[in-house]
Amino acid sequence: MAGGAGDPPPGPLDSVLRPVRAGNGFEEALEQVLQLLRLGLVPPGERLPSERELSQHLRISRVTLREVLKVLQDQNMVESRRGRYGGTFVLPRTAAPDGSGELRRRIAAVDVEDTLRFREVLEAGAAGLCAEGLAADGEDRLRGALDATQGARLEDYRRQDTLLHLTLAELSGSRTLAAQYAAVRATLNELLDGIPLLVRNLEHSQQQHTAVVEAVLDRDPDAAREMMREHCGGTAALLRGFLA
Amino acid sequence: MAGGAGDPPPGPLDSVLRPVRAGNGFEEALEQVLQLLRLGLVPPGERLPSERELSQHLRISRVTLREVLKVLQDQNMVESRRGRYGGTFVLPRTAAPDGSGELRRRIAAVDVEDTLRFREVLEAGAAGLCAEGLAADGEDRLRGALDATQGARLEDYRRQDTLLHLTLAELSGSRTLAAQYAAVRATLNELLDGIPLLVRNLEHSQQQHTAVVEAVLDRDPDAAREMMREHCGGTAALLRGFLA
DNA sequence: AAGCAATGGTTCTCTGTCATACCTTATGCC
DNA sequence: GGCATAAGGTATGACAGAGAACCATTGCTT
Numbered sequence: 001m002a003g004g005a006g007d008p009p010p011g012p013l014d015s016v017l018r019p020v021r022a023g024n025g026f027e028e029a030l031e032q033v034l035q036l037l038r039l040g041l042v043p044p045g046e047r048l049p050s051e052r053e054l055s056q057h058l059r060i061s062r063v064t065l066r067e068v069l070k071v072l073q074d075q076n077m078v079e080s081r082r083g084r085y086g087g088t089f090v091l092p093r094t095a096a097p098d099g100s101g102e103l104r105r106r107i108a109a110v111d112v113e114d115t116l117r118f119r120e121v122l123e124a125g126a127a128g129l130c131a132e133g134l135a136a137d138g139e140d141r142l143r144g145a146l147d148a149t150q151g152a153r154l155e156d157y158r159r160q161d162t163l164l165h166l167t168l169a170e171l172s173g174s175r176t177l178a179a180q181y182a183a184v185r186a187t188l189n190e191l192l193d194g195i196p197l198l199v200r201n202l203e204h205s206q207q208q209h210t211a212v213v214e215a216v217l218d219r220d221p222d223a224a225r226e227m228m229r230e231h232c233g234g235t236a237a238l239l240r241g242f243l244a
Numbered sequence: 245m246a247g248g249a250g251d252p253p254p255g256p257l258d259s260v261l262r263p264v265r266a267g268n269g270f271e272e273a274l275e276q277v278l279q280l281l282r283l284g285l286v287p288p289g290e291r292l293p294s295e296r297e298l299s300q301h302l303r304i305s306r307v308t309l310r311e312v313l314k315v316l317q318d319q320n321m322v323e324s325r326r327g328r329y330g331g332t333f334v335l336p337r338t339a340a341p342d343g344s345g346e347l348r349r350r351i352a353a354v355d356v357e358d359t360l361r362f363r364e365v366l367e368a369g370a371a372g373l374c375a376e377g378l379a380a381d382g383e384d385r386l387r388g389a390l391d392a393t394q395g396a397r398l399e400d401y402r403r404q405d406t407l408l409h410l411t412l413a414e415l416s417g418s419r420t421l422a423a424q425y426a427a428v429r430a431t432l433n434e435l436l437d438g439i440p441l442l443v444r445n446l447e448h449s450q451q452q453h454t455a456v457v458e459a460v461l462d463r464d465p466d467a468a469r470e471m472m473r474e475h476c477g478g479t480a481a482l483l484r485g486f487l488a
Numbered sequence: 489a490a491g492c493a494a495t496g497g498t499t500c501t502c503t504g505t506c507a508t509a510c511c512t513t514a515t516g517c518c
Numbered sequence: 519g520g521c522a523t524a525a526g527g528t529a530t531g532a533c534a535g536a537g538a539a540c541c542a543t544t545g546c547t548t
Contacts (some may be wrong), residue, residue, distance in 0.1 A: 015425075019296075020302045020303060041260060054261075059264055113418070115420075121369025121418070126365070156460060172363040175358050176359075178259045184420070193288075
């Protein structure tokens with residue numbers, strides 16, 4: 001992306017005319033891998049899919065993927081080990097993730113209000129859809145995810161919470177919804193990393209999780225949506241308070 | 245995109261690991277321009293933004309954009325005129341859009357259930373958000389869009405209907421929601437083109453539009469969401485019926 | 489009638505990305 | 519100990535796409 005002209009002035013067509021391939025093309029891949037980490041889909045200590053696998057999934061060449069991983073290595077977010085049973089491993093989060101690196105640039109470019117509103121819409125919608133009809137194996141997955149949050153230790157709570165919500169989104173029956181939720185949740189987690197985790201909020205959160213899941217299992221869409229909106233509203237108020 | 249191996253087997257990480265740059269890169273641009281047409285944001289007879297403008301918005305080179313326009317010209321969807329005050333103009337839809345062209349391929353690859361569910365979630369969410377708080381100028385835009393649907397002739401109804409819903413999405417206060425709605429609505433319109441437009445449904449639709457807008461202006465989020473869900477449910481039932 | 493300005497049409501070069509093949513390292517199994 | 523295997527590391531050639539410069543056409547303005 002060489003030095004062309006600046007951004008064109010905004011017009012009424014901007015809902016549709018968003019850029020194809022936001023950024024260097026490789027940045028989009030970076031974004032996706034970052035999602036993997038921020039969502040905790042691959043927890044610290046675990047191995048990412050091999051370079052050959054990942055590059056196939058993302059439909060980019062291995063060379064380009066390696067450049068992405070290089071950035072993450074420089075940020076001490078992952079570590080690569082060679083040899084059989086080697087791979088790229090996720091490192092535990094370090095306190096200060098380097099204030100001037102290749103990353104970090106996108107933070108603060110996030111539209112917080114957009115994120116919070118969109119999140120609430122997707123969550124409430126997913127909860128409602130799940131309550132309207134859920135396969136039997138869906139019930140099990142949901143219960144399992146809820147149990148995992150109950151037993152989670154403090155440092156693992158964010159991850160289990162994310163996985164519970166992600167499960168709900170996947171069970172909604174809309175792949176697009178699930179994918180969009182994953183994206184917005186990754187952004188949300190990034191924001192949440194900037195504020196303290198209060199045990200009091202956490203307990204309240206857990207009650208709400210239980211209520212939502214119960215409403216879903218009771219096949220009560222209105223209650224599920226309502227509870228979920230309340231749940232999201234709590235996080236939103238917290239974030240608005242700390243970031244205001 | 246040369247002939248690599250086939251798709252990798254699906255895994256639990258697929259919500260996140262969707263391909264970067266779906267398709268030839270230029271196909272994504274084609275998709276966006278098609279949205280512009282399918283949403284009726286540029287009605288028949290009107291001019292698209294100039295090639296230089298469009299390519300900047302989409303962040304693709306003018307050469308690539310021209311290949312996209314070439315495809316649309318071959319499909320008799322647009323027409324280019326040179327000289328000052330020239331440009332690329334939208335042609336009225338022809339009955340049979342050529343059954344085997346460069347386009348047409350994506351149709352039937354649409355996951356109808358995904359589309360309908362995701363649409364309902366976004367619409368209900370947008371209606372709710374608007375009802376929670378809408379700027380004064382938002383009220384005017386909304387009323388204007390509603391009025392336009394009232395006075396629309398049959399062949400222009402789809403377009404005005406789309407614009408009304410799009411307005412609601414834009415007023416939701418989430419740019420992401422608006423963009424996602426635009427995408428899903430474009431897909432929906434494509435599906436709707438395949439089924440007849442019944443005057444009876446249309447009148448019912450109009451009553452619901454009015455009810456939704458009233459609920460929004462009354463600042464009644466629950467009613468707005470409920471009405472909108474009903475409205476979407478109608479379309480969904482219609483489509484499921486015809487496509488089953 | 490002449491000139492100007494904005495548009496589509498064309499051509500060039502250069503960079504990023506892809507696909508492929510091969511090298512290197514570490515581990516388990518025989 | 520030796521070998522097969524699976525992973526990361528490296529090098530190369532081909533191509534798509536970006537960017538910029540230029541040409542051709544048209545209609546408004548002077």
